[in-house]
Amino acid sequence: MSDLQQASSALRPGPYRVLVVEDEPLMRSIIVQLARSDGYEVFEAPSAELALDIFEREKIDVAILDLNLTSGGNGVELLGKLRDRDQELMGIIVTAYASVESAVEALHKGAYDYITKPFANEHLKAVLRNALKEKHLFQENRYLHHELREKYRFENIIGKSDAIEQIFRMMEKVARTDSSVLITGESGTGKELVARAIHFSSERANGRFLPINCGALPENLLESELFGYKKGAFTGAGQDKVGLLKAADKGTVFFDEIGEMPLALQVKLLRALQERECYPLGSNDPVAFDVRVLCATNRNLEAEVRAGRFREELLYRINVININLPALRDRKDDIPLLANHFLRKSEKSLGRTGMRFSKGAIRLLLNYPWPGNVRELENTVERAAILAETDVIHSHDLPDKLRSPSSAAVSNIDSNGLTLEELEREHIKRVLERVDGDKARAAQALGIHLSTLYRKVQRYRLDEPAGSAGAESAAPRPA
Numbered sequence: 019m020s021d022l023q024q025a026s027s028a029l030r031p032g033p034y035r036v037l038v039v040e041d042e043p044l045m046r047s048i049i050v051q052l053a054r055s056d057g058y059e060v061f062e063a064p065s066a067e068l069a070l071d072i073f074e075r076e077k078i079d080v081a082i083l084d085l086n087l088t089s090g091g092n093g094v095e096l097l098g099k100l101r102d103r104d105q106e107l108m109g110i111i112v113t114a115y116a117s118v119e120s121a122v123e124a125l126h127k128g129a130y131d132y133i134t135k136p137f138a139n140e141h142l143k144a145v146l147r148n149a150l151k152e153k154h155l156f157q158e159n160r161y162l163h164h165e166l167r168e169k170y171r172f173e174n175i176i177g178k179s180d181a182i183e184q185i186f187r188m189m190e191k192v193a194r195t196d197s198s199v200l201i202t203g204e205s206g207t208g209k210e211l212v213a214r215a216i217h218f219s220s221e222r223a224n225g226r227f228l229p230i231n232c233g234a235l236p237e238n239l240l241e242s243e244l245f246g247y248k249k250g251a252f253t254g255a256g257q258d259k260v261g262l263l264k265a266a267d268k269g270t271v272f273f274d275e276i277g278e279m280p281l282a283l284q285v286k287l288l289r290a291l292q293e294r295e296c297y298p299l300g301s302n303d304p305v306a307f308d309v310r311v312l313c314a315t316n317r318n319l320e321a322e323v324r325a326g327r328f329r330e331e332l333l334y335r336i337n338v339i340n341i342n343l344p345a346l347r348d349r350k351d352d353i354p355l356l357a358n359h360f361l362r363k364s365e366k367s368l369g370r371t372g373m374r375f376s377k378g379a380i381r382l383l384l385n386y387p388w389p390g391n392v393r394e395l396e397n398t399v400e401r402a403a404i405l406a407e408t409d410v411i412h413s414h415d416l417p418d419k420l421r422s423p424s425s426a427a428v429s430n431i432d433s434n435g436l437t438l439e440e441l442e443r444e445h446i447k448r449v450l451e452r453v454d455g456d457k458a459r460a461a462q463a464l465g466i467h468l469s470t471l472y473r474k475v476q477r478y479r480l481d482e483p484a485g486s487a488g489a490e491s492a493a494p495r496p497a
C-alpha cells in the first residue's frame with residue numbers, strides 16, 4: 019500500500035472491526051454480543067492460533083484478549099505478536115486475576131487498557147469506545163500530517179525561470195541540513211511557502227512547523243509566546259504556559275518578519291538560541307529545546323544593523339544560509355506558468371474546466387510590475403476567473419490597474435530613476451486614493467496582508483496630512 023492509500027484508508031467509513039480472543043465460550047459470547055450491540059463488526063477466536071489466522075485475513079482495529087488462554091498461552095504475548103504485524107492495533111486485556119503486575123505488564127507491552135472480570139457491561143463498552151476514539155485521533159492526525167506534507171512538497175512551488183531553479187537547488191541542499199536559513203524577498207514572493215517546503219522535506223518533517231509573526235504582537239506578548247510563562251508571572255497568567263520554542267521541540271520555528279522584532283527581545287532570543295534553552299517568564303528554571311530556525315524578512319537586515327535596529331550577532335546566527343526570492347517582475351518567465359496554475363486552482367473551487375487566458379490578457383499580465391508579487395497575481399487570477407463570462411479570460415476581465423499609466427510608470431523602473439521604495443509608496447498611495455482610503459480593500463487590491471499595508475502606510479507616512487484616513491492610523495490590533 020502506498021503512503022497515501024494507507025493514510026486515507028485510516029479514515030475509511032464503515033464500522034470498526036473488533037477481534038475477541040477468549041477460550042471460555044460463555045465469556046466470549048458475552049463480549050462478542052456487547053461489542054456487536056454497539057455496531058462494531060466482530061470476529062471471535064477461542065485460541066491464539068485462530069486469532070493469528072483471522073488477523074492475517076482481516077483488518078482489525080481493536081483486539082480484546084483474555085490474559086490466560088488455556089490453549090496456546092497468554093493474551094499479552096499474543097498481543098505482542100499481533101502488534102508486530104500492525105503497530106496501530108489497540109489491545110484490551112481481560113483478566114480474572116486483578117493482579118497489579120499482570121495489568122502493568124500488559125500496559126507496558128503495548129495494551130491500551132485492561133479490564134478485570136467480572137466487569138460491568140457498560141465499563142467494557144466504555145473502554146472499547148475510548149480505545150477506538152484514541153485510534154481515530156491518531157489516524158486522523160497522521161492523515162492531516164500527510165496532507166500537509168503533500169501540500170508543501172517542492173513540486174507545488176511553481177516556476178521554471180533560472181532564478182527559481184537555482185532556489186530549488188538551494189532548498190534541496192538546505193533541507194538535508196539543520197542550518198538556520200534566512201529567507202528574504204519582497205512581500206508575496208513565497209517566503210512562507212519556501213519555509214514550509216524546507217521543513218516538510220527535512221529530517222524534522224514529523225515534528226511541528228510553528229510560525230510566529232514577529233510584527234503582529236507587542237513586545238511583551240511576543241516574549242511570553244516565545245518563552246512561555248509561569249502561573250502568576252503577570253496579571254492574567256492563570257496557569258503555566260509552554261512557549262513556542264519548547265512546543266516546537268524536534269521541529270521547526272519560523273520567525274516571520276524577523277526584522278520587526280524589538281531589539282531587547284532580539285538579545286533574549288539570541289541568548290536562547292546559543293544556549294538551546296530559555297527561561298519562561300517568572301521562572302528561574304531553564305527549559306531546554308531543540309528546534310531548527312527559519313526566518314523571513316522583507317527588510318534589508320544589513321541596513322537595519324547599520325541603522326542600529328537589528329543585532330548583528332543575531333543576524334549572523336540566523337543567516338547561515340540566505341535564500342533570496344526574486345520579485346516576480348524579475349522572473350517574468352514564470353508569470354504565464356503561475357497564472358495558469360492559479361487558474362486551474364480557481365477552476366477547481368468554482369467547479370469549472372477548460373478556462374484559459376487570451377493572448378491580450380497574458381500580455382497585460384506580463385507587462386504589469388506586480389508590487390504584491392505572486393500573492394497579487396494569485397488574487398488577480400482568482401478574481402478574473404470569477405468575473406469571466408466565458409471560458410476565455412480577456413484583458414477586459416483583468417483589473418484596471420494592469421492598464422493604468424501608473425503601472426506603466428512603475429514598470430519603467432530604470433528610466434525614471436525612482437527607487438523601489440518610492441515606487442512602492444506611489445503605488446500604494448494611488449491605490450488608497452482609488453478606494454477612498456479603505457485599507458481592507460486596498461490591501462486586497464495590492465495583494466498584501468492588511469497588517470503589511472498598515473506597516474507600509476506608517477513607514478511611508480501616507481496617513482499623515484490627508485485628513486480622511488488619518489483617524490484610523492493606529493497600529494493594527496494583534497491577532
Ligand SMILES: Nc1ncnc2c1ncn2[C@@H]1O[C@H](COP(=O)(O)OP(=O)(O)OP(=O)(O)O)[C@@H](O)[C@H]1O
Binds near residue numbers: 203204205206209396
Ligand atoms: N512559486 C510559487 N508557486 C505557487 N504558489 C506560490 C509561489 N510563490 C508564492 N505562492 C503563493 O503566493 C502566496 C504568497 O506566498 P507567501 O505567503 O509564501 O509569501 P510571503 O513572501 O511570505 O509574503 P509576505 O511577505 O507578504 O508575508 C501564497 O498563496 C503562496 O502559496
Ligand SMILES: [Mg+2]
Binds near residue numbers: 209210274
Ligand atoms: Mg509571509
